[in-house]
Amino acid sequence: MRETRVHYQEELEALERSALGGLDLVVQTLDRTIEAVEHQDVELAELVIADDDRIDGRYLEIHQAILTLLATQAPVATDLRLISALLHVMKCMERMGDQCVNIGKLIPIAGHEPPADAGMLRDIVTMGKHARTLITQCKRAFADRDVDLARDLVRQDDVIDNLNREVFRLALEIGDSHDAREWAMTMMLVARAMERIGDNAVDIGEQVAFVVTGLFREFEDASHPGEVSEPSPQQSS
Amino acid sequence: MSEEFDPRTERTRLAVAGARSATMAALRDRPTGEAVRSRIFQALIMFAVSVALLGLAALLIDAFVEGEGSLSLNLLTEPTSRDADNAGFRTAILGSLWLIGGVILLVVPLGVGAAIYLEEYANRERWWNRIIELNIQNLAGVPSIVYGILGLAFIVRGPLDLGFVLAAGSMTLGLLVLPTVIIAAREAIRAVPPSIREGSLALGATQWQTVRRQVLPAAVPGILTGVILAISRAFGEAAPLLLLGAATFITADPSDPFSGDFTALPVLIYEEAKQAQPELRELAAAGIIVMLVVLLAMNSFAIWLRNRYEQKW
């Protein structure tokens, strides 16, 4: 059948590409953050902080484009859900960027001395790398509209959550040294920021399910921990 | 103060002038062949119109010149008489008016009724309806003398056997002009947009209610036009009336349509034009003028009536 509203479709596709491209920016930022943490590199941390403007800029740009599209094209059905999802995705992207900034701000506080606990540091770096994987995975899930891949994000996020608990345990046993305690608490905050990044990636996965099924469901139900809920049967093209 | 020669303004001016003249050239000229053909066509149309007007003018002038001498108000008041000086057209005028009155009484209900049936109720698919339609178109073109014979055979004599009376004349003339009225009424009814009918029916009106309260009132101007045409034609017909026994020199005013002799204006004019005496022929010409005046008066009234009810869609 003859395609209509070609211009509108192209606009929509470009919007999605640009939004998902924002996630690439986050990955870049996260890579630098992980490196800064690993090597306690204050200069790199400052770069991360300064560079957050790029992510914020992308957020504003997409936000404006979405408003314009809503006003001029009146999208409905899947297009509408897509637009709504992209808004959520952008918010998650922006938060992830802010978490990286938070980490960057914490690094100078951690000090220039060698780390008090190499294990904690290793765990945190591992968390960071997992979070990176999560982001690339959620981006692919969104682009491919792959609900199963999106649901798999929960499993990956569990790894990060477990590592976070491990970091907490290690911090508890850090000892009596004032400096060590200061370092440990700072690093716990860093770990928490990493954990938040992971959660944001899972949120993006939930948006994938919303676009495809039209239902907004939490992948993990707080009142039924451990269960991953099934969406009701939906027919889609 | 010397003007500085600024090449930019000069160039601009030249450019503007060039552009303007090109635009004007494009706007002004039509291809010459086209223009000439338009003019020739216009000239031909004017010629056709002038011929028609000239013919009419010639007729009027001729009648006027011929009859001018006899024109006086007596023509309207005096009855027919062999005495040219005292003769008038009163009897004939009244006779014509009575005839026309009868025609209207017959033709309006029958004609409008037939038109309503054909447009609103008849199923076009049925063969008898198509035959009826075809016949009406044909009947409109039948020569009037044939109607005269019809009237003579079936109304004056034959089954109705009314004799040579005014009513017979009315009926015959009525039949003559009925197709015209039906055709005009049908056009008028057809011109009422179907959306009006749909709107009325959608409110819960029956078809008859729709016809009576919406379609007919809206079709009145067109129907009146048809009736005007019909009357004008009937007014001027002499041939059928001759066959139906319209007398020529009667002096009594008409009083009863079913008995007694009658006459009509065109018949009288025909008789007088045939006479030997030049005064009577002059009278005939005057009669033509009278007839035209009466026709004009009747038509004007009818047109005024129609304009009052004109609808703008």
Add this chain to the structure above:
Amino acid sequence: MTEQERRTEAQRAGSEGDRRGLSQAIAVEQERPSKGLKRETLFELEDVAVLYDGNPAVREITFDVFKNQITALIGPSGCGKSTLIRCFNRMNDLIPSATVEGKILYHGEDLYGPKVDPVQARKLIGMVFQKPNPFPKSIYDNIAFGPRTLGMKGDMDEIVERALRRGALWDEVKDRLGDNAYGMSGGQQQRLCIARCIAVEPDVILMDEPCSALDPISTGKIEDLMMEIKDDYSIVIVTHNMQQAARVSDMTAFLIVELDASEKNRTGRIVEYDETEKIFTNPSDSRTEDYVTGKVG
């Protein structure tokens, strides 16, 4: 968990302000099949088809229209929406080549039954057409025509005023009721037609693309009017304008046109019929999706 239990839990979870609880509430909302309103059936259509000279223009139409709702029929050109809506007030009877098959129940009674007089049916089921069609009479006579013709009792002035008030036209015309209706603007004329329809106090008002000949302001006024009179009348509207269907209607039926095997005949059928909200946020059928998003015209 029963519907009731789920709802109470969702309410409780929502009031805790817990983010996860809130989204659970959202999930519960979206699973409900209907808004939980008690809906009365107005028309029941079962396997309805309309044929012109034996060729079906629409077929296999089965759905219910509910009372005091606005039901929209949308779909591409030629899908038979107008043909279908004209079945509801037996206007297809006026077309000799048209036959209506299948069952149409109106308040439980067979609308095409032998005892039903179509003229009576049209008093209860009124219609407004695409192009405004006021009668060539005064504004007053336009409104009064219906009541007079149908022999309605009562003070005609009052009836006219009431109809014009309900039709959101009274203030604009109260000083010129004697003026010819043709002097009004297109939007006013259409509101006059709606008021004319209201004057005979129908049960249902059918609207066949009532705004397609009007400018956006008039369209907006008529849409507002529709929302106002919804409580007293049930409305079925055919519209080409999807945004209009989305704005005003409660239920939407989406029809498509199919070519038959010989590629000569076009027949319409219903693809999806559901709450408007669902049709425009999450339609079940991909053809509906393609149509409402404008990807297929």
